[in-house]
Structure formats: structure tokens, C-alpha cells
Amino acid sequence: MGRIPCCEKDNVKRGQWTPEEDNKLSSYIAQHGTRNWRLIPKNAGLQRCGKSCRLRWTNYLRPDLKHGEFSELEEHTIVKLHSVVGNRWSLIAAQLPGRTDNDVKNHWNTKLKKKLSGMGIDPVTHKPFSHLMAEIATTLAPPQVAHLTEAALGCFKDEMLHLLTKKRVDFQIENSNGGPLHGLSSIPGRNLSTTYSTRRQSDEDDTVQKIKLSVSRAMQDPNTLAPEPNTVPPNKSWGMVSFGEASNTFAEAYNTFPTSVSGFQYDPPSCGNEGDGSPWNQSICTGSTCTGADRMGLHGRGGEEDGDEAEGGKGTRKQSDVFNSDCVLWDLTDDLMNPVA
DNA sequence: AAACAAGGCAACCGCACTTTC
DNA sequence: TGAAAGTGCGGTTGCCTTGTT
Numbered sequence: 001m002g003r004i005p006c007c008e009k010d011n012v013k014r015g016q017w018t019p020e021e022d023n024k025l026s027s028y029i030a031q032h033g034t035r036n037w038r039l040i041p042k043n044a045g046l047q048r049c050g051k052s053c054r055l056r057w058t059n060y061l062r063p064d065l066k067h068g069e070f071s072e073l074e075e076h077t078i079v080k081l082h083s084v085v086g087n088r089w090s091l092i093a094a095q096l097p098g099r100t101d102n103d104v105k106n107h108w109n110t111k112l113k114k115k116l117s118g119m120g121i122d123p124v125t126h127k128p129f130s131h132l133m134a135e136i137a138t139t140l141a142p143p144q145v146a147h148l149t150e151a152a153l154g155c156f157k158d159e160m161l162h163l164l165t166k167k168r169v170d171f172q173i174e175n176s177n178g179g180p181l182h183g184l185s186s187i188p189g190r191n192l193s194t195t196y197s198t199r200r201q202s203d204e205d206d207t208v209q210k211i212k213l214s215v216s217r218a219m220q221d222p223n224t225l226a227p228e229p230n231t232v233p234p235n236k237s238w239g240m241v242s243f244g245e246a247s248n249t250f251a252e253a254y255n256t257f258p259t260s261v262s263g264f265q266y267d268p269p270s271c272g273n274e275g276d277g278s279p280w281n282q283s284i285c286t287g288s289t290c291t292g293a294d295r296m297g298l299h300g301r302g303g304e305e306d307g308d309e310a311e312g313g314k315g316t317r318k319q320s321d322v323f324n325s326d327c328v329l330w331d332l333t334d335d336l337m338n339p340v341a
Numbered sequence: 342a343a344a345c346a347a348g349g350c351a352a353c354c355g356c357a358c359t360t361t362c
Numbered sequence: 363t364g365a366a367a368g369t370g371c372g373g374t375t376g377c378c379t380t381g382t383t
Binding site: 015016036037038050051054058087088089090101105 | 367368369370371372373376377378
Binding site: 014015016017049051052055056059060102103106107109110111 | 349350351352353354
């Protein structure tokens with residue numbers, strides 16, 4: 001059957017919007033609102049697809065949008081929320097007034113992801129690369145580990161070499177204990193002193209050697225999975241995200257997954273969650289197959305929960321379930337970027 | 342100064358979901 | 363009840379700008 005296209009693509013203009021088009025759209029919406037996007041371009045005298053108009057309005061023309069640089073606080077919020085909900089950009093953007101999901105997504109892809117990688121943090125799982133390697137090593141038999149390690153090292157090495165050989169890396173870290181997340185922590189009041197500059201081949205080799213050493217240690221003794229001195233201690237996290245007030249926390253999970261970076265508490269019974277609740281599972285959350293969000297009910301599909309929600313789309317309008325309900329408590333004031341000694 | 346590469350961002354695409362009829 | 367329409371979302375693409383050689 002298939003859907004009919006939202007517009008006749010032959011007759012619509014595409015590409016960059018001109019100031020004149022912006023004016024037409026803005027003034028039309030100011031007068032008539034945003035009902036029925038399909039009719040808006042026709043009535044506004046625009047040769048644009050309705051969908052294109054909607055995107056232009058929501059991502060650029062809306063008067064309540066911010067257009068400047070992301071602040072430190074905004075970056076912290078993005079990283080923090082991403083560690084919990086993954087690529088749910090609309091969810092994350094909803095916590096950043098004036099920012100769109102597109103803004104957040106672009107900022108993540110162009111800046112934050114690289115910052116995390118540069119600090120040795122896997123931007124997908126929010127775990128240190130070395131710990132990921134160690135975990136892989138403990139879950140596989142040695143022959144498999146050997147192959148996988150080589151493959152993974154290839155990937156990590158490429159990424160690291162790319163970062164390390166850049167002329168300048170602007171990541172500033174605290175010189176005191178060098179936690180993995182310090183690169184984002186140019187927070188007011190923080191002591192920032194060390195700046196990485198040009199790295200040489202010996203540094204690159206050293207990094208790779210460290211990873212190899214970590215893997216080989218783990219292969220010899222799974223108990224060595226305890227966090228390294230410069231990583232987040234198991235009783236600390238990037239900030240506490242509490243899913244309910246019951247006593248069922250991740251303390252036990254931390255014993256099982258001591259290398260997790262993003263830790264949080266949640267209450268499976270009252271939230272209707274399932275699974276083992278490990279930070280590992282919660283943090284493996286990418287794109288539309290966001291398992292962590294699914295576990296936490298973030299996708300919110302189906303309209304049975306909230307009759308007032310009259311809009312369409314995927315689950316993000318259920319963000320109230322995540323951010324505002326009694327079941328969830330977000331503490332964004334915690335300094336998630338700075339591990340505590 | 343020119344050519345090339347990389348980064349950044351706006352816009353597009355296709356899918357999933359809800360609403361309407 | 364099911365099809366059509368409307369909308370939101372995440373992923374991807376393409377173009378412009380900036381930096382490097």
C-alpha cells in the first residue's frame with residue numbers, strides 16, 4: 001500500500017532557506033499558527049514541502065530557540081543524560097531550554113563524542129575503553145579474546161591515533177588525579193592546569209600497550225576488573241539518577257560491574273522495569289534499539305498512559321514519564337564530570 | 342595563494358506512531 | 363476496524379566554512 005508522499009517533490013524547492021522564505025514562513029505562522037503543515041507552504045506562498053517548513057520552524061525559526069554556543073552546564077547535561085537514555089535526542093533536548101534535538105545531536109556528534117573518545121571513554125557505553133577491553137576478555141575464552149582483542153585494538157587504535165596525532169588537543173584535565181571525564185570539566189571553580197598538546201608516536205604506542213596490558217591482566221585474573229586508580233570509584237558516579245526511592249539500588253550491580261562509569265539507582269518494582277538493572281545494560285543504549293531506555297520505559301509507546309498527550313510520534317512526548325514523574329528523580333546538580341577521590 | 346582535508350551544521354529521508362475519519 | 367493523514371524522531375547527507383599543507 002505505502003504512504004503517499006508528503007508533497008510533490010518535483011514542485012518543491014530544496015536546500016538552504018533564504019531570508020525571504022524565512023520571513024514568509026515566520027509571518028504566516030505568527031498569524032495562523034502551525035496547524036496543518038501541509039497547507040502552510042501553499043498558504044504562505046512557499047514552494048516548499050510542508051515537512052521542510054516544519055523542520056525549518058522547529059529547528060531554526062522558533063523564537064524561543066538559542067543559537068549560541070553550548071554552555072558547560074548544557075554539555076554536562078547532554079553527556080549525563082546520554083549515559084542514561086542514549087541517542088534519545090529529543091528527550092535530552094527537552095531538558096535544555098531553547099535547544100532542539102537537532103542541535104543536541106549535532107553537538108554530540110561533532111564535539112562531545114570526540115571529547116569523550118579523547119579521554120579514553122567509549123561514547124556509546126560511557127565506559128573507559130580499557131575497562132571495555134577487560135570485560136570482553138573476561139567473557140570470552142582466550143582464543144576468542146585474542147582475535148577480538150586484535151580487532152578491537154585496531155578500531156581503538158585508529159581512533160586514538162587520530163586524536164593523539166592532531167596538532168593540538170584542547171582537552172584540559174585536572175592535574176591532580178586525572179579522572180577520565182575531566183576533559184569536559186572546565187567548570188567554574190575547578191582547577192584546570194594540564195593541556196595536552198602534540199603527541200608523538202611513543203605516546204601512541206604507549207596507549208596501545210596499556211590497553212594490551214589491561215586485557216592480558218584481565219585474562220589472567222578476572223578479579224582485576226576493579227577500577228584503575230584514575231577512574232571512577234564504584235561508589236561514585238557521574239551523578240545520581242534515581243529511579244524511585246526504594247532501597248533497591250545498583251550497589252549490588254556495581255559489585256558485578258565495577259567498571260561502570262554511569263551509575264544510578266532505580267526501582268524496578270515501582271517503575272515497572274525489568275532486567276538485571278546493571279549499569280552495563282543501562283548504558284548500552286544506542287539509537288532506536290535503545291535497550292536501556294526500553295528497560296526504563298522511556299520509549300513510552302502506546303497512548304494509554306496519558307490521555308492528554310494528543311501529539312503523534314515516537315515515545316518522546318512521554319518524557320514526562322522520565323523526567324517528571326514520581327518514579328524518577330534527576331539530580332543534575334551533581335558534578336558528574338569529576339570523579340571524587 | 343591555491344588545493345585539499347576536516348569540521349560543523351542545516352536539511353533531508355524514511356520509519357514509527359498517533360489521530361482522524 | 364482499517365486506511366489515510368499528520369507528526370515526531372533518529373540517522374544520514376550535503377554544503378559551506380575553516381584550517382592545514
